[in-house]
Amino acid sequence: MKILITGAGGFVGQLLAEYLLNDNHTVVLADIFEPPIPAAASNKQNAIPIKADLYESPSAVLSKDLDAMYVFHGIMSAGSEENLELGYRVNLQSTINFLDAIRATLPGVRFIYASSTAIFGQPLPEVPSEETVPTPQGSYGTQKAMIEYIVNDYNRRGYINAFTLRFPTISVRPGKPTQAASSWMSGIIREPLQGKESVLPCDGDFKAWLCSPKTLIRNLKHALTLDGNSLPPHIRQVLLPGITSTVKDMLDALRAVGGEDAVKLVKREKPSPEIKAMLDSWPTTFDISKALSLGFVADQNFKGAVEDFAESLKKQ
Template sequence: MKIAITGAGGFVGQLLAEHLLNADHEVLLIDIFEPPVPSKASSKSSLATCIKADLFSDSNSVIPSDLDAIYIFHGIMSAGSEADFDLGYRVNLHSTLNLLETLRNKCKGVKVVYASSTAIYGQPLPQWPSESTLPTPSSSYGTQKSMIEYAINDFSRRGYINGFTLRFPTISVRPGKPTQAASSWMSGMFREPLQGLPSSLPCADDFEAWLCSPRILVQNLLHVLTLQRDSLPSHMRQINLPGITASVKEMLEALETVGGRQAVDLVKREQPTREIKDMLDSWPIRFDVTKAMDLGFKRDEQFVDAVRDFKDSLDE
C-alpha cells in the first residue's frame, strides 16, 4: 500500500513508519520539517519519501492522487494549544480541513485515520463515557479535535473519504523529549528517572489517568488498515481506543518495580498552573470501549508492562 503519515517526525509517526516500512509498504513521511526515516527501518529507506511541508498551504502539492491511506498525526498538543490560540486553530483545525479538502478532490475514497483524543470530552460525564456520549471539551485542543471529528464524519458520509477517528488515551511511556501536552509528565516521570535524571510530578497520588502503551498503540494503528468501510456507520466514525486506568500511586509503584527506589527518588513534586490542573481534571479516566474490542482492537493488561517496555528499549 501507499500510505502517508502527517506529523511523521513525531514519536507516534516514527513508530508507525518503522512498522509500515518493515512490512514493505511505500510510506510518505510529511512534517513541518523534513522527517527522518526511522533508524530501525533504515534497510527499507528506498520505500520512504520524506517531505517538508506546511499542510495549511502545501497539502495539494504534496499529496499524490494514488494514495491508499493516510494517518493524520500532525498538530499542536494540548498545553501548546491553550498557550497559543491562533497557532492551535491554524494547525489543528484549518490545516487539517485543508488536507481533507485535498483528499476529497485528489484521492476519493482514501482511508483516513485521524488521531483524535479523549480531550474531546469534558465534565460532567457519566462514569463510563462511550462514543455516544456528547463531547463537551473544556480546552481549545479538545474543541479543535472535536470539530475535525465531525468533518471526517461528514466527508465519510458523502463518500469522499473512508474515515476512522481514533480517540487516543495518553500514550506512556513516550521516549524522546518532553512535549507540549498537558499529560507530558505521564511519560517524563518514567523516562527521565530510568535514565538517572530528575522529573516533575504535578499531581497527587490519587490522580488517575487513561493510558496506553506505545506497543499496543501501534498494533491498533496497524489494525485499522484491515477494517472495512461498513464496519462503522457512515456518519459515526469515532472509536475510543482501549486503555488502562492507573493512579499516580500505581504509576510510582510501577516505576519502583522496574527502576528501584533510586528512580522514584528522582521524581519531584510540583504545583501545576491553574489552567493545566483544570485541563487534567476535566479528562475522563475510564471508558466504555465495547465498540473497539468488538472491532478487534487490543488493550494493555497492566501498566507496569509499558514501563518495562521502555526500560527494555533503553537496554537495547
Template sequence: MKILITGAGGFVGQLLAEHLLNDKHQVILVDIFEPPVPQKASNKQNATTIKADLAQDASSVLSKDLDALYVFHGIMSAGSEENFDLGYRVNLHSTLNLLEAVRQVCPGVRWIYASSTAIFGQPLPAMPSEATVPTPQSSYGTQKMMIEAAINDYTRRGFINGFTLRFPTISVRPGKPTQAASSWMSGIIREPLQGKESVLPCDDDFECWLCSPRTLVRNLVHTLTLQRECMPTHVRQIMLPGITANVAQMMQALKDVGGDQAVSLVKREKASPEIKAMLDSWPIRFDISKALGLGYVADGSFKDAVEDFAASLKE
C-alpha cells in the same frame, strides 16, 4: 500499500513508519520540517520524506494512487491553550485543508485520524463512550471535536473512508518532553530511568487513561484492515482501548523496574490552575466495547509499558 503520515517527525509517526516500512509498505513521511526515516526501519528505500506546511499547500503531498493517510500533525494540548491562533491554524485549518485536498486528488482514500479523549469535558457519565456528547474544556479538545465532525460528513458523502481514533495518553513515550498537558505521564518514568529528574504535578490518587506505544501501533495498523461498513458512514469515532492507573500505581511500577533511586528523581510540584483544570476535566475510564468488538486490543498493566521502555534503553 502506499501510506502517508502527517506529523511524521513526531514520536507516534516515527514509531508507525518504522513498523510500516518493516512490513514493506511504501511510506511518505510529511512534517513542517523534513522528517527523518526511522533509524531502525528496514526497507528504507520505500520511504519518501517531504517538508510541507499543510495550512498553505496540502495537495502537494498527495497522489492519486495513495491507499491511506494517518493524520497525526498538530499542536498539543497545553501548546494549543497557550497559543490560541497557532492551535487553530494547525489543528483545525490545516486539517480541513488536507481533507479538501484529498477530496480533489484521491477521493475515497482511507483516512485515519488521531483524536483525543480531550474532546470530553465535565460533567460526564461514569463510563463515557462514543455515544457521549463531547463538551471539551480546552481549545485542543474543541479543535479535535470539529475535525471529528468533518470526518463524519466527508465519509458520509463518500469523499473519504474515515476512521477517527480517540487516543488514550501514550505512556511511556521515549524522546523529550512535549507541550502536552499529559507529558508528565511519560516523564515520571522516562527521565528517572535515565538518571534524570522529572516533575510530577499531581497527587497519588490522580488517575490517568493510558496506552503503551506497542499496543498503540498494533491498533493503528489494525485500522488498515477495517471495512468501511463496520460503522455507520456518519459515525466514525472509536475509543481506543486504554487502562486506568493512578499516580501511586505508576510510581510503584517505576520502583519495581528502576528501584528507589529512580523514584527519588521524581520531584513533586503543583500544576498551574489552567493545567490542573484541564487535567481534571479528562475522563479516566471508558466503555471500549465498540473497539474490542472491532478487533482492537488493550494493555495488560502499566508495569508492562514501563518494562517495555526499560528494555528499549538497553537496546
C-alpha cells in the same frame, strides 16, 4: 500499500513509520520540517520524506496512488491552550484544507484520524462511551471535536473512507517532553530510568487513561484492515482501548523496574491553575466495548509499558 503519515516527525509518526517500513509498505513521511527516516527501520528505500505546510500547500503530500493515510499533525494540548491562533491554524484549519485537497485529488482514500479523549470535559457519566456528547474544556479538545464532525460528514458524502481513533494518553513515550498537558505521565518514568529528575504535578490518587506505544501501534495497524462498512457512514469515532492507572500505580511500576533510587528522582510540583483544570476535566475510564468488538486490543497493565521502555534503553 503506499501510506502517508502527516506529523511524521513526531514520536507516534516515527514509530508507526518504522513498523510500516518493516512490513514492506511504501511510506510517505510528511511534516512541517523534513522528517527523518526511522533509524531502526528496514526497507529505508521505501520511505519518502516530504517537507510541507498543510495549511499553505495541502496537495504537496498527495498523489493518486496513495492507499491510506494517518493524520497525526497537530499542536498538542498545553501548546494549543497557550497559543490560540497557532492551535486553530494547525489543528483545525490546516486539516480542513487537507481534507478539501483530498476530496479533489483522491476521493475515497482511507483516512485514519488521530483524535483524543481531550474532546471530553465535565460533567460526564461514570463510564463515557462513543455515545457521550463531547464537551471539551480546552482549545485542543475543541479543535479535535470540530474535525471529528467534519470527518463524519466527508465520510458520509464518500469523499474519504474514515476512521477517527480517540487516543488515550500514550505512555511511556521516549525522547523529550512535549507540549501536552499529559507529558509528565511519560516523564515520571522516562527521565528517572535515565538517571534524571522529573516533575510530578499531581497527587498519588490522580487517575489517567493510558496506552503503551506498543499497543497503540498494533491498533493503528489494525485500522488499515477494518471494513469500511464496520461503522455507520456518519459516525466514525472509536475510543481506542486504554487502562486506568493512578499516579501511585505509575510510581509502583517505576519502583518495580528501576528501584527506589529512580522513584526518588520524581519531584512533586504544583501545576498552573489552567493545566490543573484541564487535567481534572479528562475522564479516567471508558466503555471500550465498541473498539474490542472491532478487534482493537488493550494493555494488561502499566508495568508492561515501563518494562518495554526499560528494554528499549538497553538496546540503545
